[in-house]
Amino acid sequence: MINKVISETIIEVTDKSLLESEKSNLEVELLYLTDNEVDYINAKKLKLQNWINILPDRKAQQGNQTMKQYLSTLKSDIESDPDTFIENIKIKLNTSITLLSKEVSELQQK
Numbered sequence: 001m002i003n004k005v006i007s008e009t010i011i012e013v014t015d016k017s018l019l020e021s022e023k024s025n026l027e028v029e030l031l032y033l034t035d036n037e038v039d040y041i042n043a044k045k046l047k048l049q050n051w052i053n054i055l056p057d058r059k060a061q062q063g064n065q066t067m068k069q070y071l072s073t074l075k076s077d078i079e080s081d082p083d084t085f086i087e088n089i090k091i092k093l094n095t096s097i098t099l100l101s102k103e104v105s106e107l108q109q110k
Contacts (some may be wrong), residue, residue, distance in 0.1 A: 016107045023100040030093040033086065040089075041082050048075040 033040045048071050055068040065073075078085045 016104055019100050019104050019107070023097055023104065026093050026097050026100070030090065030097070033089060033093070037082075037086050041078060041085065044085075045075055045078060048078075 052068055052071050052075065055066070055071070057068065058066045060066045060069065
């Protein structure tokens with residue numbers, strides 16, 4: 001019985017540490033994004049272009065698209081409207097940070 005309680009406590013502490021670490025990483029990414037929007041967009045486009053160059057040309061079934069086509073479309077969307085892309089990323093990061101904070105506080109209450 002005591003071993004079970006100890007192991008559950010260790011798991012909770014580990015989970016809490018992992019959650020806090022992930023939250024911290026997301027906060028750093030959000031801060032970088034906020035301070036360096038142009039650099040963030042350029043880095044994202046470069047990563048996408050690298051993957052586009054690596055992926056082979058394939059034929060997709062009718063109604064589907066290949067990963068290469070999807071990444072090309074994503075890159076085009078980012079180039080055509082970078083402000084919307086940045087705002088969407090900020091919303092996702094803030095949402096994730098909020099959820100992680102909630103999970104950490106729930107673990108602290110146990």
